Structures are given as structure tokens and as C-alpha cells.
Amino acid sequence: MSINYHGGLLDLLIQEESGAETTIVVFHAAVPTTATLPVFAGIGVTRTLKANLVFVADPTLALNSQLTLGWFAGNRLQPLQKDLPLVLEHILDGLGSKHTIFHGPSGGGFAALYYSAQFPGSLAIPTNPQTIIENFSPYSVRAYVEAAFGAVDNLAGAIESLDRYVVHDLCELYGKGQSNAVAYLQNIPDSRHMERHLGPFYSACRPSPLTRYLLGDWGPGHHAPPKDLIRDVLTTATRAAGDWKGMLDALGFAEEIPGIVAQTP
Numbered sequence: 001m002s003i004n005y006h007g008g009l010l011d012l013l014i015q016e017e018s019g020a021e022t023t024i025v026v027f028h029a030a031v032p033t034t035a036t037l038p039v040f041a042g043i044g045v046t047r048t049l050k051a052n053l054v055f056v057a058d059p060t061l062a063l064n065s066q067l068t069l070g071w072f073a074g075n076r077l078q079p080l081q082k083d084l085p086l087v088l089e090h091i092l093d094g095l096g097s098k099h100t101i102f103h104g105p106s107g108g109g110f111a112a113l114y115y116s117a118q119f120p121g122s123l124a125i126p127t128n129p130q131t132i133i134e135n136f137s138p139y140s141v142r143a144y145v146e147a148a149f150g151a152v153d154n155l156a157g158a159i160e161s162l163d164r165y166v167v168h169d170l171c172e173l174y175g176k177g178q179s180n181a182v183a184y185l186q187n188i189p190d191s192r193h194m195e196r197h198l199g200p201f202y203s204a205c206r207p208s209p210l211t212r213y214l215l216g217d218w219g220p221g222h223h224a225p226p227k228d229l230i231r232d233v234l235t236t237a238t239r240a241a242g243d244w245k246g247m248l249d250a251l252g253f254a255e256e257i258p259g260i261v262a263q264t265p
Helices: 059-063 080-095 107-117 138-149 155-165 170-175 191-205 227-239 244-251
Strands: 002-005 008-015 022-027 052-056 099-105 123-127 181-187 211-216
Touching: 008 059, 008 080, 022 080, 022 107, 022 227, 052 080, 059 138, 080 107, 099 107, 099 227, 107 123, 107 170, 123 227, 138 155, 170 191, 181 191, 181 227, 181 244, 191 211, 227 244
Parallel strands: 022 052, 022 099, 099 123, 123 181, 181 211
Antiparallel strands: 002 008, 008 052
16 A cells, blocks of 8 residues: 655555454565665565564655665654554554564664554564664765755764654663563674664663563674574464563573673664
8 A cells, every 4th residue: 555645655565364363564674776666575474474464665765766774764754753653553453453563674673673662562573673773884874864854964963863853762762661572683793783783772671571682693794584583483473462471482582691791872
């Protein structure tokens, strides 16, 4: 479905599963500049799940053909962080959904964490997520800010724009307390995300029995977990019927991460 949205479009792909009580909302990561918009990712890994599926395309990417990442944070004309929860509430009501899961990799992981926090009792399943936008690539941060909010002189100016318009630090958000659960997957060799995103988030959320972590060595750098693992996590979560603690226990997600030293933003 395409929704007219302040001069642009908000595109969603909805797949209803008859009798399903769980809905999974999926966000994509950065996309290549050659991609045709709208982009819906995760269709393959979710194909066999007995759940309703809602795939969301980031409308900010339409503002500049060279923009690859917008974190689903919105822009000056489209305050997505405010508006998307209302859209999703309407969709979930229409589906008769009782349990909601938010999933996404990398920049989509940021979105999964943010939007899950807006839905008490939901579950976020981010993989290798960013948790603080400005701790990502300065080039990507400036490119997003300039497309979304206007030109800036430097990274400091970009961060000022983020402060003005969007929630960009999930460590601060989650540090205030949470009413959702988190199943956080992280590739250990991805040192930048380990130090600049996982570390601060881990520190902000402790202690929280409903924020758990699963770390593994899945390849060099920003390498995604194996699809079979992601599918297993999503399948178990779908069958959990909202028992997120039981699901996290069953899959071996840990509350503590020995050896992790949190870094300040």
C-alpha cells in the first residue's frame, strides 16, 4: 500500500497470514544507489513464518537519489518517528494482531529498536544495529541530514540538526526505562558496532532481564548473522505468543556480556 505523505509516499507491503496472532514489522538496511524505490527487504527470510508481515520502505530515500540510509527517522516534511506508530497501530488493529515483533539489520535495526519502544509489550530483533546515529559513518550521517533537513557545514552541525528533529540516541531513550523486550544479535568481528553501538546500549540497558544479547563470529566486519539463525530466531519468536522471556531463554540470549566495556557516545 502507498500512503500520500506530505508530498511524498509512505510505502508498505502487507502480507496477512490467516489466523495469525503475531505481526512482524520489517525494516531494511542501507540500500545501493542503483536500487529501485520503494525497497522491501527480508521477504525471503520471513517467507515460511506463520505471522502477518509488514515491510516498511524508508520514504526519506526518495529525497535524493544518492541517499542510501535514513534510519527511518524521517525528515523535515515527514516526521516518521511520530507518524509511523499511528499507521502501524491502524494496521495492527485491522489484522487483529495480539503480538508485535520489530526486525531489521544495521540501520533497519535502529528502526526496529526505536519503533518497538513505542509499542509496550512488543519485541525488537535487531541485527548489528546502529544505536546512536552520529556514531556511524560521518559521511552517511551528513548525507542523511542534508537530504532530510538541509545543508550543514560539518558533523557537529549535522548532530545539531538531529537534536532538533529526531530521536537519534537509543541509548538515551532506553536508558529512561523500557516496556518492550529486545533480542539483540551482533557479529563480534564488527568492532566498530561492538564498541560504538553495542557497548553504549548494553551499558544504558543494564540491568534488564528483557534485554538480551546473542553474539557470534559470522564473518569479517559488518557481516550479517546466517539466514538460518535469523529464521530460527524469528520462528521461535512467532511461536512464543508474546512470551518473550521464554523465547530468549530457549534461544540462549544472555543478559550479561562478559568482557564488553561500554564506550561513551
